Structure formats: structure tokens, C-alpha cells
Amino acid sequence: MSATEGLNLTLKVWRQKSDKEKGKMETYQVSGISPDSSFLEMMDILNEQLIAEDKEPVAFDHDCREGICGSCSMFINGEAHGPGEMITTCQLHMREFKDGETIYIEPWRAKAFPVIKDLVVDRSSFDRIMASGGFVSVNTSGNTQDANAIPIDKHDADKAFDAATCIGCGACVATCKNASAMLFVSAKVSQLALLPQGKVEAKERVQNMVKQMDEEGFGNCTNTGACEVECPKGISLENIARMNREYLKSSIS
Amino acid sequence: MSTLDSKVPEGPIAEKWTNYKNNIRLVNPANKRSIDVIVVGTGLAGGSAAASLAELGYNVKAFCYQDSPRRAHSIAAQGGINAAKNYQGDGDSTYRLFYDTVKGGDYRSREANVYRLAEVSANIIDQCVAQGVPFARDYGGLLDNRSFGGVQVSRTFYAKGQTGQQLLLGAYSAMSRQIGKGKIQMYNRHEMMDVVVVDGKARGIIARNLVTGELERHSAHAVVIGSGGYGNVFFLSTNAMGSNVSAAWKIHKKGAFFANPCYTQIHPTCIPQHGDQQSKLTLMSESLRNDGRIWVPAKKEDAEAIRAGKLKPTDLKEEDRDYYLERRYPSFGNLVPRDVASRAAKERCDAGFGVGTNESGEAVYLDFSSAIMRYGKEEANIKGIHNASETEIKELGTKVVEAKYGNLFQMYEKITADNPYETPMKIYPAVHYTMGGVWVDYNLMTTIPGCYAIGEANFSDHGANRLGASALMQGLADGYFVLPYTIGDYLADDIRTGAIPTDSKEFEEAEKSVQEQMDFFINNKGKHSVDYFHKRLGKVMWNKVGMARNEKGLKEAIEEIKEIREQFWKEVSVPGNANGINQELEKAARVADFLELGELFARDALERKESCGGHFREEYKTEEGEAMRDDKNFTYVAAWEYTGEPSKAKLHKEDLKYENIELKTRSYK
């Protein structure tokens, strides 16, 4: 193939027909990729190419394409969401890659995130953890007290917000050598433990969420800190420490 | 028209909702347990409705096409949510929020609905704080507010640039609680393919399990559609890739009227298109217009030099810049409503002053340099630095701007590789929100009994243009505080109905027709991918049914869309099979509906021979180029009834009566 304008790349992509079948890495070539394109736009081009060749396109999760919905989930060249800090795959741009480069594209790997097709994994374990306690038990009524009735220390409010920015993408699990979900769980535990509204049921929450997390088959945290580095929202390890503290406190009191 | 009864209660506007609630029929808790409700979509409207209905005791089945309810596109809303709390003491009130929303909507919304929205807005903030939504706070620990386009008070609550995310996670956590209790059965990765109408009432849906490909029948006593807007009819928009019109369109084809499809919001501050490989556009929050100043070069030759890369924006002297919004609208300046700002940008670019790198030069500058200096001086004063140098001031100001908009600036830099602290951002309008949608009455019920539409999927509150930070307000108002009351009035008749069987012929027929469509796509083996058609549709929509429309273009568009649709049904190619994840198949079904909606959209725009809000007809403008309404002939909601073909849809008119607000020419000058 003659060199076209833009990037010419070799892609090694995980292909797997369904959760029941075995998968393997396949090799594809794409050319003429604009450096201004996003990584997912490059995947779109690959898929159009495959459709034109009457082959099945690569299935991958994606939706908002602006880094907030948490759908996209690719392990690119050995890193969750690829190279670059504080980004999701959809925010990764092709200018990060060199012409002629080989790119490995794999799904999140974790027992608790089974692959259902190609690069699509089942992250419903996160939903089940949330359903076990990731909420404040308050009904919709319109009669809750005025929003300004309890002033909240700005420092705590800001920390709660930082924890709350988790998009539930699962990069923490994907990148952790133990496939641990502690960053995800601790972000929710922290957010609610830091706010007076969430403190009321903080004990039950941390116990129930950790129990569910363990049941889902996630690994244990060994404090490597990889999750914090790869987290597209920069959720801090501080949250895991806070969850540990909350858990220990609730276990002895 | 007799077919359209808006069911707006009698009485003075401020008392309508309260009186209505007091007299509405209720369903007792024991009976709620034997009533099922289906909610399609889990964004702010669907999510909050599902949670509230389950809390009340109904059995809720919720559906979303994403892998988790938390990923609905409400999550991408950045700026904030309006509420008439008057925490700032700047004269805000329910009436003012009501007034601003009606005026902002260019007097094309239903008064009673908007008043109710303004009334419950304060409850939303209380409810969200109680759920643990971390809104921005000041050093006293109280909630902070900011100002948004089209208003003169600060009533917008926010959580940095992630307000939609935080509100959605609040609704999602409320849902999670009910999922844990078993009161909500959650169907992730399921797409509604059709609604099932039995004896004239909505009684269920056919859903496709996107993982296994199976078609499933789900029955209920009422069906709630909270599936969002249809901006993706333009292919390129700020909507999520999966956002679609199908749920709304399917109920339209079974009897729900579709109202004002041509009212589309083109958001002024989006990142310009980079090229043909682009798959979607990214919005930059409107909150940026609080501090950013919008300009283009005052001289054409400068604009040309910039486009050619020979000149940098920072090289241009103050007098060579045209701050056209400040020039044209001195009292609102950069904070004019979205439709006005978008059209003004298009006007400058069409006139040759654009600074974009694409052929038509589609981009204008959004500049923070004066804000940085202004904040820097303030900070210097606060810190008691009296003779600060320019660099020091700039540094201090940059910090303030970073604290306010840091994540947005970062997002911009990630996408464009330009540093917005050093050089002005480039922005251009993009399709963002659709004010039109399924017609609903005061109860949010469509013209199919038992079928409701909430949030962006309905048409009710924003008229011809939506003000910033009002979409979140409407979604949550509908889901938390309106639908849970109004749906009871309907369901009160169903307490003795018992479970709805799914083996009736209506379910059978609906499933069969969906199955046939799936089979058709798989077996068609055409020569073009789904995106090929979607992109072509988008181009026609943007060029002829976009920011400025005229009769000739609209007529052409109707013909062209029809052609694309015919070709689509002949030549579309969907690889793979229907027994598992097949994202091309999902897209094909959605694009099929967009190809019908697009035509109705153009037809609606053609019929509305006036300019109002997001709908701008080139034939109807003032000498200064501003939109010109025709209140005498067009103060109505255009509700379209499906008759078998989009262009032959039958128009029903709901006349809009303004009893509490005087119809005026909207002016932001």
C-alpha cells in the first residue's frame, strides 16, 4: 500500500464472537488517519473498512464521546484508555501516535468484567455494588429541608465532589494488577461519607458495598496506585484510605 | 381543534398546580403494588421518574440501551440547573423564572406547564442536596450560583462543569436503591423497538436484548417515554452516538402526535468540526460566556490571514477586533440566548469574517484574556499586592479562571491541542437540543392513553428556544415532581385490571413486525453502510434545515430526504446476524426512523412561516436581521398526526394563550 496522507497504522485487536467462545488477537491495517481524529473515530474508519470487505465490524462500547459517560473501555498499548493522563479512550487523539506504529487494542480484563463481544465487557457488577448501598435513603417528596439548611464545609464539599466525578468506566479495575475495584467503590463511599446527608447510614453503606464488591470477584488492593494514574477523572487514592478507615470504624463500633 | 385537549386546569396560574394536585385521583399503596409501569430511558427524566414511581410502590421496569442507567446522555450536561431559590437576593422569584423561560422560548410554550416547572424548581435543589449531590459551595458552606444566558439574575446551581453528571448520578443512586429492593427491574442493554397498544391504551413494549438479540415482550399499565431528543438527525451533534428518536417515533407511528419538530437548538459554543472523519461535536459549556468575550476580526483581510495561518489572533489589536455580540446587543452582550448567539456567529462567518480552518471558515473566537486580567487585578487587590506587574496579574487571573473553568479548558486542550489560557478558543454553533418532541397534555400524557413522554422527549416547556440550565430542571421536574402525581390519575382506573397478558395478538403483531425489520436488514446485503446514509441525511439537514431555513431549501430537503430514505431501504448493508451484539443493526433501525423524522421536521419548518427561537426563516426577519415572529398566525403548537407517510402527516393546532405574560418582541439589545 502506498503511503497516504495521515497516519498508517497496524492494529492488533481482540476479536471474540461471544462470551461463550474463545477469542484471539487479529491484525488489521488502516491508513490515512487524520492526527486530529479521536481514537474512536479511527475505530469507526476501521469498521467502515471491514463492512466494505463484508466482514464483521469490531464491537466496542462508546456513547457520549466527550469523556463523561464512561462507556468507552479499551486497553490500548498496555494502558487503560491508552497513553495520556486524565482521559478516556474517546478523548485520546491520533496525534499521540506515530506513523507506522503498531497499536494493541484489548478489552478490560477482569473476572468480574466478562467479555461479551470483541472489546465489549459486562460491567453490571458495578451496578450491583451501587444497588447494595451507593445511595442516601431519601424518598422524593419535595418536603426535604431547604438545600441551604445545613452549611457544608467547602473543603469537604470539594472533596466530595472530586470523589463524585467517577464515571464508572472501570479503568481502575482494568489497570490494577489485581483487578481490584476499590477505587470505584471508595469514590462513592467517600463522597457520601463526607457529606452530612450521607453520614447517617455511612456504616451500613461501607459494609454492604464492600461485601458486594468481594462477592463480584474483584481482586484486593495492594496500593500500587496504578488506578489513580489511569483514572480519567483523577480520583485520588485518598478515597481508598478513607474507605478503609470507614470500614474499620464500622467493623469495631 | 377538538382532538387536542391540553387539560390545563382552571384558576389563576400560581394556584393551578396546587389545586390540581389537591383534586387529582390517588392510588392507594396496596393497589400500587399491583400496577406495572414501564419507563424507557434512564436519563434525568426517566431515571428520576423510575425512582420516584418505585418509591411510591409501583412495579417499575426500566430500560436503557447503554450498559448502565448511569450513562444516559444527561450526564454530559455541563453548566448547571436553574431554580428560583433567590439565595442571592437579586430579585429572583417563581414568576421571574417563569417569565424568563417563556420569553426565552420566544412565546411558543404553554404557560401553565412553564409556571409549574418554575414552581417545582426549588424542590429539585432540596431533593438533590438530600441525595448527596455535591453542588458548588462558597466558603460559608452555602450553595453557590452563577448566571446563564438570557437572564439577569444568578439562579444557576452547578457542580463545576459536571452538573448533569452529578444530577444523573443522584437519580441513578435513587434508582439503585430501588433496584436493590427489587422495586425496579432494570433492563440494561435493551432497546425499545415498538410500543404495544391494546384497546386504545399503551400496554407494553417490544424490547430487543442487545446482547442476545432476542425480542422480548414487556407489559405494563402505562408506558413512560424518557428517551431524550433527536438532534442526531443531523448526524453531527453534541448528542451521544446512541441518542435516537426511535422510541418517540415508534409511539408517534402508533398514534402519539409529534409537536414542533422544527424547533432545534443550535448551541453557540461548540468546538468546530475538524474534518470529514469527525463522528460527533463537543459542547463547551455556556457558562464560559459569563467571562469569555466572543469576537471575529473586524477586517476581512485579517480573517483571511488567520485562516491561512499567516496571522495569530493574539497579534490583532483591540481596535481590529469585532466583539459583535457586545456591539449588537449592548444590554445582554455575550450572554444573549443561544439562538441569538448562534445566528450571530453564522452571520459573521457567512459574511467572510470566520476564523475556522475548514473551507467555510466556520469558527469564531471565545477569548478569556480580558477576564484573566480583570480577575487578576481583583485578586491582587484582595491579596494586598498594590504594584503588581502585568505578568503577576496574568498569573493570578489565570488561577481564578482555572478554578472556575479548569476542566472545560482542559477538555478543549485535549481535543484541539491549543492552550486556551494563551490563545482564544475557537467555537462554532452545533446542534445540541431539540425543543420539539412528542405532544403531551398538562399531565404529560401523549395522545395515546397511558403513554407518557417526559424530559427532552416531549415538547412542552421550552417553546421555540430553551434557555441554558433549563433542560436539567425540566427533566428532573417531570420525573421527580410532576409525573408521579399525574400518572396516578390515570392509573386509578387500573387498580382492578390485573397483570397485562403478553400473549395477545397486539403483542404478537408488534413483535412480528420488529422481527421482520431485523430480518430485512440482515438479509438486504446492500452496498452502503448505515453511516453512509446517516451522513447524507445529516448534510441535507444541516444545509437546508439548519440554522437558517427558506422555502426553496426546505422543499428541496423534503424531496432529498425522501430519496435518501428510498435508497436506504434498497441499498443498506448490515453485516453479521441478529443473534447477538450487532451495533450496525442497532444503528440501522435508528437511522430508519431518523430518515422519516427528518422529512416531518422539514415539513414543519416549511409550514411555520415565521421566525421564532431556534427556527429561523430567512424570509421572515427584521431589517436588522433579527427573527420576526408572526403572533397573529402562528401562536400555536404544531402537533402532527402520523398518517402513513411523514410528508402527509396531518397538522393539528393547539392554540397558545398568554394570560399572564404579554406577547412582546424579544429584545436583548
Added chain:
Amino acid sequence: MSKQLFSGSIGRKFAMALSALFLIIFLLQHFTINFTSVFSEKTFNELSHFMGTNPLIQFVMQPILMFGVAFHFIMGFVLEIKNRNARAVKYAKNNGAANSSWMSRNMIWSGLFILFFLGFHFNDFWIPEMNYKYIEVKAEDPDRYYDEVVHMFENPVRVIIYCLSFVFLALHLLHGFQSAFQSMGARHDKYTPAIEKIGRAYAILIPVGFIFIAVFHYVNSL
């Protein structure tokens, strides 16, 4: 709820961290006594005699220590196996260095090396000591300890093995010290930077000190 304290993932982490902190304290005490051998044969012998004969240390502290060591190793293996099981299919390409330190990713290997060393070390000192005291039941000679140590480090192969092991100990501690605090939730914007600094200092100084002792006695023996 106390029964959950040591079950579950966080409970196990906590237990791991507690045993680690205990071993860190033990290591400091061990080093302090050993270091006296560098400058005072008499002090070293006195302290060693005390440690070797005091019943509280022999029959209470020593078993606790044995338990702590065994617990730390066994728990380490249990966690490692559980963690490996949490990812059944490995990545074809994994760039761990992009987001974490070598030490943090390889605690099991540094730990295994230390275990191998412990076996060696027990063989050198502890088994002969037990044999001396409780099997052959020889009469206690309060001055024998210094000579025994010096004699051990006459062998250069042994000195090299010891030095290498301390390098692994340093690597283990570089991650382990602050990790133990994190696991127990002891993290604070103000104090954590200090803990991290102390941890790094400890992780380097103690093993370097042990290496110094070994090399010192070897050089002296030449």
C-alpha cells in the same frame, strides 16, 4: 460487626498491614542490637544474652514474632492467589511501568526472595541457637554471641547472599512501609508526606545498615 473486621478484602488488607508494621518494628529492634556489634563487643553480647535468655522474650515475644512472620507470608500468598484469580485472561500487552512502581507490582517476588533468605538465615543462626539451648542444652556462655556472628561473616558467599537479600528487603519496604499506612486508612494531607519520607528513609537506611554490618565483619575478618 467485629467478626467482619478480618474477613473480607479490607479486613485482610488491614491484617496484612498490622503484621507488616509489627515486622517493621521488630526489624528496627533487630538492627539496633546487631549494630552494636560494630562498635562494642560487650554491649552486643549483653543484649544478645538478654534476648536469648529472658523468658518473656523467649516464650512470649518469640512465638508472637514467629506467628507474625508466618502470618505475613501466608496472607501474602493467599492474597496473591486471590488477586491472580481476579484476572483469568492476561493482557497481550501490559505497560505496568506507565502507572506504578516496580516495587509495588512485585511484592510477591521481593517477598519470596526474603522468604528464601529467612530460611537461610534461620539455618545460620536460629536453628543452631535452638539446638544449643533446648536440644543439646549446653551451658549458657554470655560471651559467645559476638564470636558466632563474626565467624558467620567470614564466608564471602554468605555475605553476598545477605547483601542481595537486603536489597530485596529495601525494595519490599519501599512500597510496603507507606502501603501499610494506606491500608489502615492512615492518610492525611498534612501527615502523609511525612510518613512517606520516613518510610523511604527507613526502607533504605535499615537494609543499608544491615549490609554495612555484614560487610564490616567480613572486612574485619580479612
